[in-house]
Amino acid sequence: MRKLAAVMTILASAVLGTPAATAQAYPSKPIRIIVAYPAGQGTDIATRYLAEQMSRDLGQPIVIDNKPGAGGNLGTELAAQAAPDGYTLTMGTNATHVLNQFLYAKLAFDPEKDFEPIALVGTFPMIVAVNTTFSINTASDLVHAVQRNARSADIAMPSTTARLVVELFKERSAAPLFGVPYKGSGNALTDVIGGQLPVMVDTPTSLRPHIAAGKLRALAVTSAQPSGLVPGVKTISEQGYAGFEVIAWNALYAPKGTPANVLNTLNAAMNKVLQRPETRQKLLDFGFDPAGGTAAQLHDFTRSERRKWQPIISAAGLKAE
Template identity: 65%
Template sequence: MRSIAAIMTAASLISTAAATQAQAQLPPYPAKPIRIIVAYAAGQGTDVATRLLGEQLSRELGQPFVVENKAGAGGILGTELAAQAAGDGYTLTMGTNATHVLNQYLYAKMPFDPEKDFEPVVMVGTFPMVIAAGSGTPYRAVGDVLDAVKRTPGSSDIAMPSTSARLVLEFLKERSGVPLFGIPYKGSGSAMTDVLGGQLAVTIDTPLALRPHLAAGKLRAIGVTSASASSLVPGVKPVAEQGYPGFEFVAWNALYAPKGTPAEITKLLNAAVNKVLARPEVRQRLLELGFEPAGGTPAALGDFAKKERQRWAPIIKAAGIRAD
């Protein structure tokens, strides 16, 4: 009778041979250029960060990663194009908190399902929003603004240059119970002009947009929306530590693949991106672009996006925020 050890050895050899044969049947990847669809215009933060990542991945995996811009409808057009692509690993998209979480609650109709039509690959970078007051105001903390509005409603209108800014405002209203009033703007430019000119006291914007004005002393950062302090705005106290525990809003960029992309491919891409994000020069460049480098597993990205949907869906509905 053959020994148990001999049987186990034989079984192991058979299993290894089968796995090797199955692996040999898989086509090599990547074997041709890969496109990354960016649902925003060239030159914007998401686009620039994606091009940086693409250059690094090209060196890492030996094939060109080509960025294709398809802007429009708040990121819906480009993301729809990615959702319709074949799940073969040769089309990816740089998703954001707008394209893969918020838009489905902001628009009446969506041509794709951000959860069902995509495979999460990896979180690339995150950034908080910053609440900033004009240098001519007396505000040094978020509580100063809230106290002023309590005393004199409408005394401190807040510029909202983006949907993210409005969500931060609505979340702060919900948590504080203070009737804050926001003025919507189409982009940072005009909002910044009015705050710098003293027409409005406060704005909510990205660290990158605010950085030159903070450095020049024209604006004063009084709160950051990340759960803990951010290296993007050193020394600025989180809103969560100013009397509102649990307050958190971060915008983010993450790599996604169309549904059906093989797990072997998403794992390979995940490992490559994590390796790239660990490089000091890449991390430094992302920080300069206004992103805190992230990384992690595909499962972690999927879980994070699911929690984001659970957090923001009721706030958007309660505030009646619409984009169409």
């Protein structure tokens, strides 16, 4: 018995002395995903759905924390300052992790150095839409309207990406388009559907229900090729403005310094969810083309996006208000 007790003591000491035994398996408590946009916007809707699916696989609740403000910078700054333990993440966008660093004079975070990429979630074009009571049917009609009357085609812009679309289209068309900034889709939709403004630029998630209901009419999509998310709608490029392309996207990030094993767990969980046919269909219904892939692929993708947009934004002199 003494020998058995001694052996058990040695084994117990060996097991308890290993890092695997002392470290808690991840995740062991609820995870928070910061969404730097208002509830009900496209990023928020998709994140809530994906979080619900990932929560089942990871065995822990995932809470969505909406922190809108400053074009997405407020919530993104909070995420960058969070503990790098995998329990605070953020659903980044092409605005928060590419465009804003070129549009704003100063950011309190570095979108590349302060974050660990996890996975690209989805991509989508923006839609240019008009209140159906206005006699604007094409991108060219919009240009002609504003040339006749400078305030006849004011455009609601509920996001940084929407502003980029307006500014880039203004530069390509040489028309004095006037963009009206909004903090979110809700108020912009209210004003455009109500007739206070004729035109808006927003995501498929936000606009498709109102287009289907006949309250709005889609004039164009901002992708290089026609999008299955808005069948039958021509691109701006097809309507006489060759080379015009603006694609928006969402991707999951963690604060810099988050352990590799945690990042790998989250990447695997996200890809597992994105590979399910029902998830892919749901994202398409929301207005997203599902993505996925490795953290390295997301890192390379965002770098290529920065190389693409920095000279365009600089040449156009675009600045956040």
